Amino acid sequence: MHCPLCFLGQRQGRNFGLGEMPFATVRAAIGNALKEGLREVIPSTMGEPLLYSHFSELLELCMVSGVPVNLTTNGSFPGTWGTELGMRSLLRACSDIKVSCMGFSEESFSEMMPGGNFSRWKSNVERLVSLARTERSASGAQPVSTISLQVTLHKKFAPDAGAVHSILHWAQSIGIDRIKWNPAVFLSSAPDELVRQYALEPGEIQALKSQLVQFAKSSKVRCEGSLFFEPSLAAQEPCGEDSIPCPFDDELWVLPDGSVQHCPNPERRYGNPASPAARCSQCLMRCAPRSKF
Numbered sequence: 029m030h031c032p033l034c035f036l037g038q039r040q041g042r043n044f045g046l047g048e049m050p051f052a053t054v055r056a057a058i059g060n061a062l063k064e065g066l067r068e069v070i071p072s073t074m075g076e077p078l079l080y081s082h083f084s085e086l087l088e089l090c091m092v093s094g095v096p097v098n099l100t101t102n103g104s105f106p107g108t109w110g111t112e113l114g115m116r117s118l119l120r121a122c123s124d125i126k127v128s129c130m131g132f133s134e135e136s137f138s139e140m141m142p143g144g145n146f147s148r149w150k151s152n153v154e155r156l157v158s159l160a161r162t163e164r165s166a167s168g169a170q171p172v173s174t175i176s177l178q179v180t181l182h183k184k185f186a187p188d189a190g191a192v193h194s195i196l197h198w199a200q201s202i203g204i205d206r207i208k209w210n211p212a213v214f215l216s217s218a219p220d221e222l223v224r225q226y227a228l229e230p231g232e233i234q235a236l237k238s239q240l241v242q243f244a245k246s247s248k249v250r251c252e253g254s255l256f257f258e259p260s261l262a263a264q265e266p267c268g269e270d271s272i273p274c275p276f277d278d279e280l281w282v283l284p285d286g287s288v289q290h291c292p293n294p295e296r297r298y299g300n301p302a303s304p305a306a307r308c309s310q311c312l313m314r315c316a317p318r319s320k321f
């Protein structure tokens with residue numbers, strides 16, 4: 029899709045290009061992690077996970093292993109995943125399905141997710157939530173996935189409190205469980221023009237946080253996300269490599285070649301590992317709550 033805020037695009041011509049993970053690597057990684065008490069699998073691709081050619085095998089393996097999938101999708105639900113059968117199998121295999129949202133109008137949606145279609149995206153989310161409701165009433169003790177929106181806030185979107193309020197209102201009306209509000213993140217290598225166009229000023233982030241705290245008081249939708257992290261805590265409390273455990277210290281990130289990383293800070297993975305933003309002492313992610321899903 030070439031979404032402008034994607035970390036891969038922010039690398040300015042440097043390829044990541046690790047290719048698709050062979051399913052044998054998936055199977056081995058899950059097998060090893062099960063011995064260590066694996067609690068969930070997060071298929072994270074810097075692309076659309078539902079396009080992974082072995083995704084149905086992954087779901088089946090997780091179901092058989094009794095491990096839920098924690099899915100983040102762009103909401104396009106390609107191929108069979110957009111059918112009722114496909115959505116129902118996702119709802120049964122996942123603990124949470126987060127659908128990304130980077131704009132809430134035809135215009136902003138197609139700018140931020142080129143090739144996407146806002147009306148289709150909305151209708152997919154509405155169908156998914158409706159199916160989750162019927163699955164819950166039919167499934168008895170079987171768990172059914174919660175549905176979240178993962179909203180990326182940026183200059184062309186966030187200052188418009190009307191759009192933010194519209195999302196919250198729509199989410200509540202259709203029965204979304206939670207919204208994660210995350211200000212857009214930029215690598216140190218991001219083009220200046222991209223940052224100028226889309227990065228929020230600290231004052232704008234603060235104003236939005238205050239508005240959302242007010243909106244959320246009267247909303248049934250749980251509001252979370254990095255918008256609510258307190259950067260001042262990062263400066264005060266050492267963690268990760270500085271000694272106190274990082275909130276992500278119980279996660280393993282397996283790359284397509286089977287190698288493993290422990291730290292999800294995008295500056296380390298995609299940007300410049302030597303830059304200040306790659307240090308634990310500067311990392312906003314250390315303010316994430318330890319209980320995540």
Ligand code: SF4
Pocket residue numbers: 267268269274275276291292293306307308309311312313314
């Ligand atoms: S850089 Fe951030 S996410 Fe990575 S280990 Fe340090 S605190 Fe954790």
